[in-house]
Amino acid sequence: MTSTVPLIVRLLASSVSVANRAGKIIRDVMSKGELGIVEKGKDDLQTEADRSAQRCIIASLSAQFPKVNIIGEEDNPDTEDEIPSDWIVIDTDKDILNIGCPSNLQGVKEEDIVVWVDPLDGTSEYTQGALMLKRDPWERWKMYLTHPFISIKWYLSLLQSNYGFLEHVTVLIGIAVNEKPVAGVIHQPYYKTLIGGEKKIGRTIWGIQEVGVGGFTPAPPPDALVITTTRSHSNPMVEKALQVMNANQILRVGGAGYKVLQLLEGVASIYVFASGGCKKWDTCAPEAILSAAGGKLTDILGNYYKYGASESRPNKTGVLAAVNNDLHSYALNRIPEELKDTLSKK
Ligand SMILES: Nc1ncnc2c1ncn2[C@@H]1O[C@H](COP(=O)(O)O)[C@@H](OP(=O)(O)O)[C@H]1O
Ligand SMILES: [Mg+2]
Ligand SMILES: [Mg+2]
Ligand SMILES: [Mg+2]
Numbered sequence: 001m002t003s004t005v006p007l008i009v010r011l012l013a014s015s016v017s018v019a020n021r022a023g024k025i026i027r028d029v030m031s032k033g034e035l036g037i038v039e040k041g042k043d044d045l046q047t048e049a050d051r052s053a054q055r056c057i058i059a060s061l062s063a064q065f066p067k068v069n070i071i072g073e074e075d076n077p078d079t080e081d082e083i084p085s086d087w088i089v090i091d092t093d094k095d096i097l098n099i100g101c102p103s104n105l106q107g108v109k110e111e112d113i114v115v116w117v118d119p120l121d122g123t124s125e126y127t128q129g130a131l132m133l134k135r136d137p138w139e140r141w142k143m144y145l146t147h148p149f150i151s152i153k154w155y156l157s158l159l160q161s162n163y164g165f166l167e168h169v170t171v172l173i174g175i176a177v178n179e180k181p182v183a184g185v186i187h188q189p190y191y192k193t194l195i196g197g198e199k200k201i202g203r204t205i206w207g208i209q210e211v212g213v214g215g216f217t218p219a220p221p222p223d224a225l226v227i228t229t230t231r232s233h234s235n236p237m238v239e240k241a242l243q244v245m246n247a248n249q250i251l252r253v254g255g256a257g258y259k260v261l262q263l264l265e266g267v268a269s270i271y272v273f274a275s276g277g278c279k280k281w282d283t284c285a286p287e288a289i290l291s292a293a294g295g296k297l298t299d300i301l302g303n304y305y306k307y308g309a310s311e312s313r314p315n316k317t318g319v320l321a322a323v324n325n326d327l328h329s330y331a332l333n334r335i336p337e338e339l340k341d342t343l344s345k346k
Contacts, residue, residue: 023189122255170257174284176307184285207289219266241274
């Protein structure tokens with residue numbers, strides 16, 4: 001049966017299973033409590049969970065799809081050690097294998113595909129979540145003092161957050177064909193639900209061009225204008241763009257994946273980030289899923305990013321995403337020309 005299913009559908013089905021496994025790795029690293037934080041740059045952390053989840057995803061997908069070009073966020077996951085055999089996922093999601101494949105994607109070959117992997121989106125929120133899992137206030141304070149960057153303002157907001165920032169963490173697998181994101185997976189390892197009285201942790205949302213979105217039911221946008229934006233990478237340009245939106249509410253949350261989930265869930269209507277900082281692996285899967293649901297993700301100038309393997313990794317001209325074209329145009333028209341100019345010259 002599997003061999004008759006088009007490649008792109010098989011790749012999506014495998015990506016869903018692999019993302020679930022990566023999510024379990026992320027939870028396991030947190031439970032063990034040894035995060036192994038490395039500072040890659042300013043405001044840019046990597047943990048054992050980022051490294052291990054990426055190794056799991058890349059090893060699993062490249063074993064099944066050897067000619068697909070897979071690009072991950074983390075440069076040097078420790079490749080010396082052998083990968084634990086239970087990190088190599090060979091399962092595929094059976095429901096996805098049964099979906100119809102859009103006609104323009106039926107003949108796609110492995111060589112035509114680039115997969116962009118963000119093994120853990122929202123690393124900042126993940127490391128701060130670890131801090132809050134320390135029940136003993138003294139232990140928590142000691143961990144705070146040794147955390148690479150976290151201001152007292154953040155520490156206080158964490159104390160008030162009821163340990164909630166772990167929900168912002170996602171695993172992102174984006175599938176691009178001819179430079180365009182056509183399918184993707186957003187897995188949320190800490191999403192909690194009660195199903196028939198039983199607690200379930202984690203959920204996986206997927207999308208594919210022309211077919212739509214699965215894993216949950218998208219909701220219409222809120223009546224009020226609710227904007228979602230970064231909570232850990234703001235700067236004066238980001239704030240300027242937010243000021244001009246005339247929003248009823250601004251939500252500051254972690255991760256590109258989580259912000260796009262908020263759009264899909266009807267929690268927010270527009271995602272505005274008028275700054276460089278995000279990279280192709282942050283936006284590929286979210287763009288694919290959002291557009292499959294009728295939304296739009298571009299840079300702050302209104303141009304689509306390209307996702308070919310040779311494209312530069314940084315999304316220098318920011319992110320502007322909305323649940324529909326009208327809200328996207330509304331936001332685009334409000335961004336001052338001067339800000340667009342400054343960003344495009346960076
Ligand atoms: N100034 C910056 N420096 C480094 N990374 C940045 C950044 N601004 C945004 N990013 C990256 O873009 C993603 C979303 O950011 P934010 O949560 O601030 O909206 C995060 O991905 P990772 O957590 O996968 O690294 C984050 O690291
Ligand atoms: Mg990162
Ligand atoms: Mg990311
Ligand atoms: Mg990441």
